[in-house]
Amino acid sequence: MLNTRFCERFSVELPLIQAGMAGNITTPEMVAAVSEAGGLGTLGAAYMQPDAIRQAIREIKRLTSKPFAVNLLLYPEVERPEVTPAFTEWLNGRRAAVGLPEWSGELPMTPDAIAERFRILLEEEVPVFSFAFSLPGAFGEEARRAGMKLIGTATTLEEALALQEAGVDAIVAQGGEAGGHRGTFHVGDQGDGACIGTLPLVALLTEALPDMPIIAAGGIMDGRGMIAALALGADAVQLGTRFLACKESSAHPAYKARLLAARETDTAITRAFSGRPARGVDNRFMQTQREAGVSPLPFPVQNRLTGEIRAAAARQNDSENMTLWAGQGVAMLREEESAAEIVAKLIREAERAAARIALLCPGSSRR
Amino acid sequence: MLNTRFCERFSVELPLIQAGMAGNITTPEMVAAVSEAGGLGTLGAAYMQPDAIRQAIREIKRLTSKPFAVNLLLYPEVERPEVTPAFTEWLNGRRAAVGLPEWSGELPMTPDAIAERFRILLEEEVPVFSFAFSLPGAFGEEARRAGMKLIGTATTLEEALALQEAGVDAIVAQGGEAGGHRGTFHVGDQGDGACIGTLPLVALLTEALPDMPIIAAGGIMDGRGMIAALALGADAVQLGTRFLACKESSAHPAYKARLLAARETDTAITRAFSGRPARGVDNRFMQTQREAGVSPLPFPVQNRLTGEIRAAAARQNDSENMTLWAGQGVAMLREEESAAEIVAKLIREAERAAARIALLCPGSSRR
Numbered sequence: 001m002l003n004t005r006f007c008e009r010f011s012v013e014l015p016l017i018q019a020g021m022a023g024n025i026t027t028p029e030m031v032a033a034v035s036e037a038g039g040l041g042t043l044g045a046a047y048m049q050p051d052a053i054r055q056a057i058r059e060i061k062r063l064t065s066k067p068f069a070v071n072l073l074l075y076p077e078v079e080r081p082e083v084t085p086a087f088t089e090w091l092n093g094r095r096a097a098v099g100l101p102e103w104s105g106e107l108p109m110t111p112d113a114i115a116e117r118f119r120i121l122l123e124e125e126v127p128v129f130s131f132a133f134s135l136p137g138a139f140g141e142e143a144r145r146a147g148m149k150l151i152g153t154a155t156t157l158e159e160a161l162a163l164q165e166a167g168v169d170a171i172v173a174q175g176g177e178a179g180g181h182r183g184t185f186h187v188g189d190q191g192d193g194a195c196i197g198t199l200p201l202v203a204l205l206t207e208a209l210p211d212m213p214i215i216a217a218g219g220i221m222d223g224r225g226m227i228a229a230l231a232l233g234a235d236a237v238q239l240g241t242r243f244l245a246c247k248e249s250s251a252h253p254a255y256k257a258r259l260l261a262a263r264e265t266d267t268a269i270t271r272a273f274s275g276r277p278a279r280g281v282d283n284r285f286m287q288t289q290r291e292a293g294v295s296p297l298p299f300p301v302q303n304r305l306t307g308e309i310r311a312a313a314a315r316q317n318d319s320e321n322m323t324l325w326a327g328q329g330v331a332m333l334r335e336e337e338s339a340a341e342i343v344a345k346l347i348r349e350a351e352r353a354a355a356r357i358a359l360l361c362p363g364s365s366r367r
Numbered sequence: 368m369l370n371t372r373f374c375e376r377f378s379v380e381l382p383l384i385q386a387g388m389a390g391n392i393t394t395p396e397m398v399a400a401v402s403e404a405g406g407l408g409t410l411g412a413a414y415m416q417p418d419a420i421r422q423a424i425r426e427i428k429r430l431t432s433k434p435f436a437v438n439l440l441l442y443p444e445v446e447r448p449e450v451t452p453a454f455t456e457w458l459n460g461r462r463a464a465v466g467l468p469e470w471s472g473e474l475p476m477t478p479d480a481i482a483e484r485f486r487i488l489l490e491e492e493v494p495v496f497s498f499a500f501s502l503p504g505a506f507g508e509e510a511r512r513a514g515m516k517l518i519g520t521a522t523t524l525e526e527a528l529a530l531q532e533a534g535v536d537a538i539v540a541q542g543g544e545a546g547g548h549r550g551t552f553h554v555g556d557q558g559d560g561a562c563i564g565t566l567p568l569v570a571l572l573t574e575a576l577p578d579m580p581i582i583a584a585g586g587i588m589d590g591r592g593m594i595a596a597l598a599l600g601a602d603a604v605q606l607g608t609r610f611l612a613c614k615e616s617s618a619h620p621a622y623k624a625r626l627l628a629a630r631e632t633d634t635a636i637t638r639a640f641s642g643r644p645a646r647g648v649d650n651r652f653m654q655t656q657r658e659a660g661v662s663p664l665p666f667p668v669q670n671r672l673t674g675e676i677r678a679a680a681a682r683q684n685d686s687e688n689m690t691l692w693a694g695q696g697v698a699m700l701r702e703e704e705s706a707a708e709i710v711a712k713l714i715r716e717a718e719r720a721a722a723r724i725a726l727l728c729p730g731s732s733r734r
């Protein structure tokens with residue numbers, strides 16, 4: 001059932017990845033439940049401290065002996081950015097909204113511990129390393145030498161071809177519908193033109209890269225979406241939003257409540273939180289940045305700078321000033337389920353969708 | 368083969384519509400070829416003079432006895448808009464680029480002949496009336512009394528529910544990937560949030576409107592996309608871009624050349640040409656409007672005002688100042704084919720995609 005090249009290459013039963021959502025969402029319980037159910041669970045470790053990553057990996061391994069992935073975001077540090085008075089005014093407005101004092105003006109320039117995080121993945125012998133924001137670079141060679149499988153993220157054909165050249169084992173084709181950060185390498189050029197819908201992106205990539213397993217991501221919420229992606233030529237699907245509000249998710253309760261209430265028109269792409277484009281349920285934090293007409297600072301500086309605000313908002317259950325990452329499929333999210341229930345439902349729905357195709361193309365099964 | 372509710376309701380063999388692309392694209396030959404091949408061809412009559420519509424319908428009927436559709440855009444006239452000096456400067460820049468003298472400042476406020484166009488559809492007994500930009504209103508009742516089938520266009524769940532309430536026979540779920548005008552009713556609110564990808568939009572609408580045939584549109588370029596849409600629960604697909612460069616298309620040769628060369632990242636949504644959001648291959652006309660930071664006038668005034676520029680550009684083979692409407696699937700367009708060849712290929716591709724699903728879900732055909 002649904003046994004694709006992806007399943008063989010990654011030694012899993014189902015062509016299904018639970019996305020490695022960063023920022024206190026994925027738990028060892030979620031990752032292990034998805035992997036135990038036959039999919040590939042992913043720990044979103046991008047913002048975790050190295051020690052916490054090690055603990056989480058060990059906990060996952062305690063819960064399951066099946067393959068799982070750990071996701072990191074790979075990005076360069078940036079030069080100290082210029083700050084305009086209008087930016088400071090906007091930021092102080094957000095700080096005031098959550099009861100924080102005025103910004104000191106100090107820019108958080110301490111480099112992130114990406115190499116240290118990656119080191120933990122090597123030491124703990126993680127089966128699959130997935131990443132976004134760039135090519136794997138030197139990490140890729142180290143990961144391969146250690147026997148890890150690599151999954152990169154592409155938002156365009158150009159990015160997919162570069163990832164193939166870099167020797168990854170599979171590529172996530174991330175459509176414009178996807179929640180959270182856009183995985184693009186070309187962050188400077190994220191106009192409308194760079195935001196390709198999942199359906200045409202997957203069709204294009206599977207045609208142009210016939211030897212590469214393509215993983216469809218963005219707007220897929222159920223088994224119908226799985227079969228649709230496989231029909232387009234994908235070898236697997238990656239779902240994030242569907243798992244965001246699940247029982248094992250450590251997403252903030254106020255965030256989960258917003259997800260369960262959201263309509264399909266409620267999300268937007270913003271750089272307000274991190275400096276990089278990402279899709280989430282629109283809220284005051286995003287609206288005030290648009291209204292002020294200020295440019296956020298570059299990633300990762302903006303991300304660190306807004307971290308204190310987001311943490312304060314979380315303590316106050318203030319969903320207007322926290323990140324509410326979600327894809328356009330969020331309108332189809334209606335109840336809190338367990339991760340294992342989600343996987344079981346996906347498979348049943350996929351079987352029904354496949355049966356619909358068999359009924360409409362009665363000769364196809366004999367080919 | 369592929370016999371859905373849509374086929375039965377519209378008396379066609381294939382769940383496939385060739386989109387009614389306005390602006391001198393669709394020809395009676397294209398429409399008739401698609402209908403003869405078993406699909407539903409559509410005459411894009413939105414900007415045609417009533418007499419020309421009558422001639423085209425008669426020509427289609429001479430070429431085929433099978434059902435076809437005529438598409439109109441339904442919109443209100445607007446108040447005389449304010450014009451800023453910056454707008455005039457931008458417009459004069461575009462006029463100069465194609466050798467036209469400075470704008471007189473006169474606004475083309477003469478109402479469009481929508482009711483007269485619709486009258487022709489009644490008189491010539493057109494089988495299917497498809498439309499966008501609004502609910503059918505009084506036209507809907509007249510069309511139904513005359514025995515016409517109605518197809519409306521929705522870009523959100525709210526629009527789809529309103530169309531169902533208005534009694535249409537099927538609804539096009541137009542995803543954000545689609546080329547040409549966005550069919551939305553809510554033109555004032557066309558931020559990112561209103562641009563839902565085809566995959567999640569179709570999944571949402573088929574779930575929420577189980578008794579309504581949903582036609583998936585946006586980014587579908589081949590038979591894989593057809594099967595994907597059917598797996599999501601759609602009853603048919605509508606393709607525009609795939610037919611744009613076909614042999615029967617009267618699109619300008621310079622436009623066709625741009626389509627065949629375009630990458631998936633080359634399109635953008637603009638209001639620069641018509642005042643309403645529409646997706647096309649990005650060009651100087653669109654770029655200069657963004658750079659000037661001017662707001663186009665409301666539809667249909669902007670559309671009339673730029674008509675002279677577009678006509679001059681066409682005479683000069685100047686693809687930088689004509690409309691190059693195209694969806695995000697345009698990167699998969701590689702050769703000029705006949706409309707009948709396209710339909711035949713779509714069916715073969717759909718059969719292959721269905722066979723792939725049957726292979727991956729071996730039990731599905733026995734359910």
